[in-house]
Amino acid sequence: MTPTRSAGTDAGLGAGSTLRTPSPMTQRVMTRRGWFLVVLNLLVPGAAQTLAGNRRLGRFALGTTLALWALVVLTVAVYFLWPSVIFTAATNPIVLWVVQILLVGYAVVWIVVTLDTLRLVRFVRVRPPMRPAIAVFSIAALVLLTGTAAYGTMIAGVTRDTISNVFQAAPPEPPINGRYNILLLGGDAGPDREGLRPDSISVVSIEDATGKVSMFGLPRDLTNIPFSPESPMLANYPDGYGYDDYCDVDVCMLNSIYTEVTLKSPDLYPNALAEGSEPGIEAMRDAVEGALGIQIQYYVLIDMYGFEQLINALGGITIDVKERIPIGGSEDLSDVETWIEPGVQHLDGNWALWYARSRHGSDTGDYARMQRQREVQQAMIQQMDPANVLARFQDVAAAGADVVKTDVPQGTLGHFVELALKAKGQPITDLEFVPPTIDPEAPDYALIQQMTAQAMALTPEE
Template sequence: MSTGSPLRHPDAGSRSQMTKRAWWLVVLNIVLPGSAQVLAGNRGLGRFGLRTTLGLFLVLASAGVLYALNPELVFTVATNSIGLWILAAGLLFCSVLWVVLTLDTLRLVRLVKARPKSRPYIAGLATVVMVAVAGTSGYGAYVATTASGVLSTMFITAPSEPPADGRYNILVMGGDSGSDREGMRPDSMSVVSIDADTGQAVIIGLPRDLNPIPFPEDSPLHASYPDGYGYEDHCDVDACMLNSIYTEVDQKSPEMYPDAEAAGSEPGIEGMRDAARGITGLTIQYYALIDMQGFSDLIDALGGVDINVAERLPIGGRFEDLSDVEGWVEAGQQHMNGWTALWYGRSRHTTDDYDRMARQRVLQQAILTQFTPANVLTKFQGIAAAGQQVVKTDIPQGALGYFTNLAGKTKALPMATVELVPDNGVDPEDPDYEYIRGLIDAALTPAPE
């Protein structure tokens, strides 16, 4: 475009020409930031803006291609603290540059020369887009820096464990440290077994009243309980139950696992891991301990969960006649807040432990459904704050890219369950572990087509 262009050298006395020029400059600034300055203002600033804009487009395009070819690599960068801080710095820089270019474009427009009726629309469009783009970039920078802090707090720095027989097996425990208990005791326990390639997952529910509970020979608990934990009521706490292993090791014999804390775990957790290995026969690479007291905060941060309740359930209460219940979870389709969902999963009256296990699986699935990218981004602050209080795990931060990619595959597939309950042929008071492991093997091994 020549130097005689009306964009650079307009007829300031023509309101018609100045109005058209104003619209052109504002639209050019929106479509290709920096182009307005190249055509009508400071060419140095304009070239810098154009280079930055084209560089951003190139980075986004490259990220899209890389995601299509190797999504795990993109997730690895996006869950790495250094990568997140670099992303935050880039977004903040783009936000500031966009504001500078837009304000400079409004200066070039010379609104006082445009038609009076057009002035608020021209200024309004430029301002609204500036606030939207700069605000989005600024929020993205905030999310990146906050995520970096959350991930560094929740996940450990350690080498990744390899899959065993092509699968990752994660012990998931819901911890409840009520006022009537000495220490924390897992109230719900399961092993989530995930195919390392396809993401196909199987949830193995572990009832707390299994007795006796075997330990692998390499476990320090095997020497104390060679016939199994709880055999002939042999244990060092009041109730010889699966979840009592955590309390016993944590309170009575933490020296059994001297390296637990250095590895991002706890002695009680390691005792539970050995119990899960003994029950299932699987290698348990990682654990996740969920604090049920803070669980409701996470559900509230997600905006609640939708669950179809099979039967009316009491909230609270200790008396058999239910005279002291605090409320009810009604039957039917319900949208639950965190407090109600927590009681849906833990309610004891009128049901047994096996019913609770089944409800907790339903609750887990409902929460996973709420973890959509849009939901997480729009409610990130609350989710991040709740997440730091809810989850303790030994999954290393360096493995998050892989597991994030794997989780995407898992979510797209149906999830199988193996409940070790009487309806499935398991007698918790006299468990046949060969039969139990046969059930697990059948669920983990795909049926031939």
């Protein structure tokens, strides 16, 4: 009668042999057994212990492995069915903290079972030439997989810290008329400036259903600016800011509102700091809402001088340069260091900053600077794709935390990530309210609001 072989028998080890009790215990059998164990440990951590070692350890490691696989499969399924759930979880500090703990815990389990698998190999009975090969294979696999877990832990930690430092722990707001409207202020706080003032003022409007983006640019020298109906600024400027050259600072134009409120009347917005904003920013929000005739849910203030760090972290940006732009030099261009030449150029942070800020050359007006600054912003939006950001994530996150101030709540980030992916590749509608269409010294706000509503596919309220 032919004897029945027990479970776990491997025909390659010899008749009647199992991984737990190899027979005959020759170097050939033990070498095959050793390779089988280390490869099995790589593919299914815990399986080697279940078949050839401590079954309790094996069952625990198998349980954690199967739980990890199940979590990965569930994550992929949810991503394809409800991507917003994954984006929301990936931008939630508590979830990221849990992910860090799980990754560290699984890395520890992997280290324990890998070292235990090497013990089970019984190197003294393996063919001498194969001993270093099996050991190197196991250690390399261990380093690769635990290194991946460590990198994931680092990414989760950096993301959690950046989200906590930059974004607000506040409830999200719903879209208004199907859109999210975000005030984008490009503040210029370079070494030649005292304090920060918004030289670049625009609104990014995102259609919630499609992710389509419209951008509206307002010149900093806009005058007679109306305020939104509930603005505390209306008491002082019922006819508009700068009407009849009246204001409380030297120059009465749009970006002076930030300076005036910050320095002279911050008490008009007593809750601004507690809500993650500033009095000057809130006054600018009220002014832009009044000018465009829309509501603005959030703001983003970007230090243009700090742009250099962020653009370098992204690996530079690509711009289609229309006019020759000088880098350095005085107004008469007598001592220009070098030039940004026309054509498609890949600019590092320093050159991109010069491109956005340069006041000299053949195209020197404020409106030309506005357009170049908008080109830089759009290039960053288009080129900030997930793969590029992930590859440079630590540098991007560190630069972003230093450059960006916003009141966008943490709970909205996941949805905004989804909208950004929808917007990827779609053309951006760009409206600049500058001459000849709009005269900043005598602006037609009814026309501005009509153009804004048409661009957003909205009907202006009667």
